[in-house]
Amino acid sequence: MRAVRVTLASATAVALAAVVAGCTEKSDAKSGGGDHVIKVTAADDSCEVSKKEFPAGHIQLDVENKGSKVTEVYVLYPDDRIVTERENIGPGTSQKVTAEVKAGSYQIACKPGMKGEGYRQQVKATGGGSAAERDPKLDEAVAAYRKYAQQQADETLPLAKKFAEAVKAGDLEAAKKAYAPSRIGWERTEPVAESFGDIDPKVDLREDGLKSDQDPEKDWTGWHRIERSLWKDKKLTDRDKELADVLIKDLEDWQDKVNEAEITPTSMANGAKELLDEVATGKVTGEEERYSHTDLVDFKANVEGAEKSYELLKPVAAKNDPKLTAELDKQFAALDKLLDQYREDKDSYDFTSYDKVGKDQRKELSDGVNALAEPLSKLAAAVVTK
Incomplete structure (x- = not known):
């Protein structure tokens, strides 16, 4: 049984793929910035994001857990369907999550202790965005x-x-x-x-x-x-x-x-x-x-x-x-x-x-x-x- 969650409803949902490390955003990640890089700071009682609006397309979440509990970070649609996630982010550790999103509204959620609804920020992807080319x-x-x-x-x-x-x-x-x-x-x-x-x-x-x-x-x-x-x-x-x-x-x-x-x-x-x-x-x-x-x-x-x-x-x-x-x-x-x-x-x-x-x-x-x-x-x- 995977961790209990609301999931994608159908193939008509906005296409998004999460990967562990950067793709087109690698240069941005190294410099610590860029329009497509969102820093997420998770704590035991908060979830802070560096920007609430960003261009659609490839994005990278630079997640840092400053809390005392293992946490997980989600990107969610407004109705709580999961876009992408990263679980088991230990205290004092950082992880990168790369995703491809189309224009629209989303939520970024941090769940300290990996329980409950967590702490959330409303964010928005703007512009048309395009799907990544693939083999x-x-x-x-x-x-x-x-x-x-x-x-x-x-x-x-x-x-x-x-x-x-x-x-x-x-x-x-x-x-x-x-x-x-x-x-x-x-x-x-x-x-x-x-x-x-x-x-x-x-x-x-x-x-x-x-x-x-x-x-x-x-x-x-x-x-x-x-x-x-x-x-x-x-x-x-x-x-x-x-x-x-x-x-x-x-x-x-x-x-x-x-x-x-x-x-x-x-x-x-x-x-x-x-x-x-x-x-x-x-x-x-x-x-x-x-x-x-x-x-x-x-x-x-x-x-x-x-x-x-x-x-x-x-x-x-x-x-x-x-x-x-x-x-x-x-x-x-x-x-x-x-x-x-x-x-x-x-x-x-x-x-x-x-x-x-x-x-x-x-x-x-x-x-x-x-x-x-x-x-x-x-x-x-x-x-x-x-």
Whole structure:
């Protein structure tokens, strides 16, 4: 489950791609200024920006966290849809986020502690602005990834329906057996989960992700709500049977939205990196599958989805930064090998129950994910480098 957020509604949304390091703004960044560079100073109780109006096109956020808490910075549309984001900005650290925006109104938000609505500034991009030129191979990569995402959605529905049928029949054991397989396709496409509208919080929300004004019994839907009933409550109620139908409806909606989703080369790259950050800081603790302990199934699917994104972008990235792709090849192989140690069968998706994975082993998994996430954070920049 990606961090809970309002997401892009459709492909008609304004096109924007976030990358880690500068593109056309590199000279501006070095000099610390320029019309396209916005300095963002985040603190525990404020979010200051150096300018509230700037030309449309490429912009660069120079973010500095002067607070005592880890923070995250967002660029948002007026209705709170996410344009771009950068999470896990530690106290006393700085990061750069490059984006391409069209003319219009936006908000820049800082969220100390990575919680709540945060502190916001209204900003405006002026003029016409233009889309950045990109290698035709990147368009091929986007088309191939969309096809991959569609395949995952199409393959997920029959597995999810099998799970839902077992839930509605009140068959606990059959539902438990069908649970993890029904989630694999979704977990593989999580690098671009934000492009599927509001599907993510509907199908993959954990209980601790609910807002303070939401009732777990009324407002919590998706796999993890039923997971709790299966493994913690050890019984299936009429509400669970209703939720099984809701899950299928939401997944069918996902299946329909893949074809129109806003997917870009940089959203593929940055989404993969953000997902691995989430794995390292959240999922590796066992929070994701806290009742079923099927976390390693999720991990493997997440890594496969990130690796698919990378492999499609690799032809361009390798041309621009061969050392980076060599390192990514090495780290993906190392993490795949590490995860495969927990397979019950090398040709299956049967993994060791995560409650049997010790503290040292979890640390090893976390270190492996972090070792991959660091070079992966540079992939988007390598993709757009001329």
